[in-house]
Amino acid sequence: MNNKSVIAIFALCMLLISSCAKKEKKDLPKIAIAGFWIESSTFSPAKSDVNSFKQLRGDEIFDYYPFFGKDSTLRNQAKWVPTLRARAIPGGVVTKETYETFVSEILEKLKVNGPFDALFLDVHGASSVEGMDDPEGDLITRIREVVGTDCMISTSMDLHGNVTPELVKHSDLITCFRLAPHEDAMETRRRAVKNLLDRLESGKGKPKYKAWIPVPVLLPGEKTSTRIEPGKSLYAKIDPLTKQEGVIDAAIWVGYAWGDAPRNTATVTAYGDSKEEVAKAAEYLAKSFWDVRKEFEFVAPVASLHESLKAAIKSDKKPFIISDMGDNPTAGGAGDVTWTLAELLKRPEFKKADGPSLIYASIPGPKFVEKAVKLGEGAMIEAEAGANVDSRYSGPVKLKGKIEKIKHGDKHAETEVVVKVGSMHVIVTKIRKPYHHEADFTNLGLNPRESDIVMVKIGYLVPELYNMRGDWLMALTPGGVDQDLIRLGHKRIKRPMFPFDADMENPDLSARMIPLSNE
Structure with a gap:
């Protein structure tokens, strides 16, 4: 083989390597990031407006999440498109104008920068907005109208949030904190992103089954801390379930006790590729929660x-x-x-x-x-x-x-x-x-x-x-x-509900299979 042939073969190899690299980079999934985060009491006269929220855009959003550092593995596994992350310390009801301002910006950025393979949605789950019963459900429904049903959405939440069937339907993957106080907040968000990337890279796509079970218990966070029993053991039951074949993740939400709407209650979800195992996991957690409802006490005297x-x-x-x-x-x-x-x-x-x-x-x-x-x-x-x-x-x-x-x-x-x-x-x-x-x-x-x-x-x-x-x-x-929930005077939560109806009969805790977002 003469020198010209060697040079030609070398050049061809370099061209192929370059082409593969470009193709690999081009084929990285395109994933949007959005967030709306507030816990707001309907029993407070306060109002939360635009000025109540810290708003992050562009690189500010990456800076907020430590796992999105420039050289991090997760950052380099996709082409990330940050839209808006609006977060406020807990407060009163959010004005409708404020909510619409944030939602409109998120939707507009999704329209301009789409289409997307996936979206990471970071919400609390306990927002209260003027004239709305399920703000997070409304937000994700409107996001779906823009990104379509092929886009995979992974939702991360606070365990004091509320979860409706609408939120679960449009969330292909959904998870929440497992510790209160929330020392695992970033770990949870990372899990939501990691699960999303795993499903995209493996080609498995959206989980086939999602189970949702409302548990008629509404207790304050001061009684449901995972520092002490029974919260500690209850939440410890989640991780082993995620190791089972056919189950990707499961979660328990305590719910938000200072919101007065039909969605305010404890909730359990599970999702994965085995209908039987997903349903079994959700029912196990729901029954475990219900069985210990009377054991919850204040975390301190x-x-x-x-x-x-x-x-x-x-x-x-x-x-x-x-x-x-x-x-x-x-x-x-x-x-x-x-x-x-x-x-x-x-x-x-x-x-x-x-x-x-x-x-x-x-x-x-x-x-x-x-x-x-x-x-x-x-x-x-x-x-x-x-x-x-x-x-x-x-x-x-x-x-x-x-x-x-x-x-x-x-x-x-x-x-x-x-x-x-x-x-x-x-x-x-x-x-x-x-x-x-x-x-x-x-x-x-x-x-x-x-x-x-x-x-x-x-x-x-x-x-x-x-x-x-x-x-x-x-x-x-x-x-x-x-903390005296009875004294507050809830009027719109679904009854019967523990502890408001302390002697209520055992509820139906069978798994409700929620349709996929494209069904």
């Missing part, structure tokens, strides 16, 4: 505010954390109910500077903050805060004390003011903010570990606060996410 304060003052464990649960903004409370703070201000123990040290986090008061900024650190202030949105239980409270810290630039609160009132440090924010991390306090010059009492508007403690606690009580306080 609960008491009235008076009893909680009595125990905290008497305790020598620092910090003694008290959850001000009824107005918890991480569950959908307005965050500005002043009832608890008003009660604290009446207590003689906290009126003197040398009383028990207490940090109260927090109360929104934009006018208070504005006045404090004008006065500056070190000045004395007397002004009202709170009850701008939810004044049903108590009006604005007057805080009189010394401004110890003013901090600007927080991504939630915008501006935070620490005012010393007697022996209490009250944090007043321009915009409501949940306090989850030790740094939330230390950045304000506060030391929560050395405080006798730390009171936070939260339900069950997130891991960082949980690990920091000396002791902990959850106070049964009023608000838009009141």
Whole structure:
């Protein structure tokens, strides 16, 4: 073989390699990303508008998901087209105008950039929108009208979401968190993406069967944490089922207790390629849930505010954390109910500077903050805060004390003011903010570990606060996410429902096979 022949063969090989590489790249599936995420209470007078949401577009969406790093395996397995991810901290009902603004943008970007092989949909499942009973079902139905039925959709959700047949029909793959607190949030989203890619690359396409079972139980997250039993063992039953032949994934949703609509209930799903195994898995989980419904208890001891304060003052464990649960903004409370703070201000123990040290986090008061900024650190202030949105239980409270810290630039609160009132440090924010991390306090010059009492508007403690606690009580306080569900007065949920109908008969927990999106 002469040199010219060798060169020609080499050139041909390089051309074939290049062609294959181009073909491989060209054949990567085209997958869209979209998200709409909020948990919103229908029992709160608050409204969530466009400004309540953090909106991510383009590369910002990739940055949000750690598994989509530029050199990550999942990032390189497809041509990803991010549209919009709108997320808000929990709050009140979303205005219809806000919802339509986000949905319209998602749909328009899907139309312009399509067609798609698949779509990753990241939703909470507990949004409440003016005039709508099933916003997530509406969203995915309208997405289907744009992307068609050949496009495979994988939906990732919060376990406190709600799941309707419409949502399951249009979701070819659907999953949710398995931990509460949600330490597996990103792991769950990664699972949703991985399952989607596996079905595309294997050529197996959409799962053949999907089972859906509503379980007539509606309990708050503070009673269904997976830190303790029976939630811990119940959710541990999911993963082994996904290892069975014919089952791809299964999930249990607790549902959202502070939403009053027909869809608000616990739910179980399973999907895969074996009708028998899928149905069996779903029925097993549904029965397991129903069987332990009466065993769910609060994740920590609960008491009235008076009893909680009595125990905290008497305790020598620092910090003694008290959850001000009824107005918890991480569950959908307005965050500005002043009832608890008003009660604290009446207590003689906290009126003197040398009383028990207490940090109260927090109360929104934009006018208070504005006045404090004008006065500056070190000045004395007397002004009202709170009850701008939810004044049903108590009006604005007057805080009189010394401004110890003013901090600007927080991504939630915008501006935070620490005012010393007697022996209490009250944090007043321009915009409501949940306090989850030790740094939330230390950045304000506060030391929560050395405080006798730390009171936070939260339900069950997130891991960082949980690990920091000396002791902990959850106070049964009023608000838009009141833990006394009976007192709230649900009118539209499907009855009978446990615990509203405590002695109800056993329900039908047989699997309902949901049609595929193209059927």
